[in-house]
Amino acid sequence: MADEEDEKEYRWETGYEKTWEAIKEDEYGSLEFSVADIILKAKRKRQLERKGGSRLGMMRHIYIILDCSEKMTNEDLHPTRIFCSLKLLEDFIEEFFYQNPISQIGIIVTRNKRAEKISDLTGNPKKHIKELKALKNSSFTGEPSLQNSLELALKSLKLLPSHATREIVVIIGSLTTCDPGDIGETIQTMKTEGVRCSVIGLAAELHICKRMASVTGGIHGVVLDDKHFKEQLNLHIDPPPAATRLDAALVKMGFPHHALQSSTAETSMAVCMCHADNMEDSDKLLNTGYLCPQCLSKHCELPVECRACGLTLVSAPHLARSYHYLFxxxxxxxxxxxxxxxxxxxxxxxxxxxxxxxxxxxxxxxxxxxxxxxxxxxxxxxxxxxxxxxxxxxxxxxxxxxx
Incomplete structure (x- = not known):
């Protein structure tokens, strides 16, 4: 504990300069140079913190656990904690999939001492954003259950292949959690399974969250305002250093061609596999789409996992965008x-x-x-x-x- 406290400096201690000491006038009485230097240091801070030579995971699988308890209705973040979180999560998901197109995200919400999965692991950002927008009309009551949420995420992450990274990002605004058992055992299970858990606190630093992030190799932060909240989320866009137990493996992928309007049987009017089980979109017949090279099933967008044969379908630009982190x-x-x-x-x-x-x-x-x-x-x-x-x-x- 002493080592953890020494690594962090708090605002009310010696970690921050006083504003009136950091800003100095030049020979003409102008503050322009001093302000520009502060902005420069702030913009360069993220670049200087990046470390090279680390092994990174290209195929990332992240579960976002969002606190939807009564405490998320507080108005210290404009307009409320939950609405600010939902808006920033929408922007984060779009940017995440642009930078990590062959990765996947799932969303879990916790309230009333329960955990509910509203979005499974998938690489379709539109589906996640749709679920987040629908969440605005739901009720935010009760207490969160951190252990139930982690156990629900672990059920899916345990089944992933050894070459995939496993991550959990917890956004919590409550100072309490109602757990059915010993959360310490859940933390040890995450460490054993190689799951990296990070926490973004909206209220204050909690000991159990700090310990969980430290044990699993994640990061923990407490937001100051909405801009700082966005910065904390953006820290999870770049892939973290891969675990030492991450295996190297050949992953089978398909590069489908785009089927244009044609009279052939394989490009005839049909519902794509993406919307086959959605009754609202079942009437949208398409004669264009991406054909899986293995089973010739049609999909309307990439990247996606073929629902017929399970083959990962990507395009060359998607693979290139995921590859740039390595070099x-x-x-x-x-x-x-x-x-x-x-x-x-x-x-x-x-x-x-x-x-x-x-x-x-x-x-x-x-x-x-x-x-x-x-x-x-x-x-x-x-x-x-x-x-x-x-x-x-x-x-x-x-x-x-x-x-």
Whole structure:
């Protein structure tokens, strides 16, 4: 316990500078440079915390456990905790599947001392968002049950193959939990099964949540406001370091072709497998879609797991987006602005006095501004300068192949 307390610094102790000490005036009495430096440090913090050389899991399986108890109706987050959580979860799910297209998410809600699975593990973001929107009209009563929720998630995660990562993200606003048994045994089971459990607290830090995250290798945080809440969620977009017991395996996948309108039997008017059991969409007959290369069943979107034969169906761009985490863009070198560079290579923004620091790619020898540097490493995952230079691109590809 002493080691855990030493690692964390609280706001009311020495971990944060006072605002009036951090902001200083320049020789002209302006605060512009000081404010710009604070913004720069905040934007660069996430990049500096990333560690390279770690083994990451490409096929992630995450269960999101959402507290829907009475405490989630508190108004300390606008408009309430639950509505703020639902809105941020919608944005998180869309961004998560864009960055991890061959991963899967499931959603579990807990209230009235029970746990309910409202969405199974699937790679379809539309289904999750639909369930979250429907959740806004439900009632939020009683106490949550953390143990029941974890046990429900473990039933599905235990059945996953050994090459898949297993994760749980708990969003809890209550300070109590009503559990039927010893939650310590559940935590040990998660550790044995290699399940990584992280917690986002909306009220305060709970000892059991902190211990659970520490034992399973997850992260624990308590939100300060809605913006900090979004940052805590975004920490789970990038894949965490894989467990040592994660096995390497060949995964069979199918790359279906898109069936256009045709008079052939295999592309005739039919309901796709995605909506075969949905009565509301059963009248939507399609003559286009993606045909599974193994059983020729039709699906309306990718990626998806074929409901007929169980084959994972993806496209080449989906696989490429999942692959970039294994070979991230090399961190740019931070240099002082001396007036030699006039424009950012990417956005062509003219450097000014506010740009105290620039970012230099040692491969292509181009200079970037702070916003483009963050965009390259967090969203684009490819240096524009290296991509437009054939010699640099070939050299970088050879280095990746050697690794």
């Amino acid at each position: 991230p863009v090399k961190r740019f070198k931070e240099i002082q602005y001396d007036g030699s560079s006039s424009n950012c290579f990417s956005c062509q923004k003219e450097f000014g006095q506010v740009d105290k620091k620039l970012y230099y790619c040692e491969n292509c020898h181009h200079t970037f501004c702070l916003d483009c540097e963050i965009f390259v490493h967090e969203s684009l995952h490819m240096c524009p300068g290296c991509a437009t230079n054939p010699e640099t691109y070939v050299k970088q590809s050879e280095n990746l192949s050697a690794r």
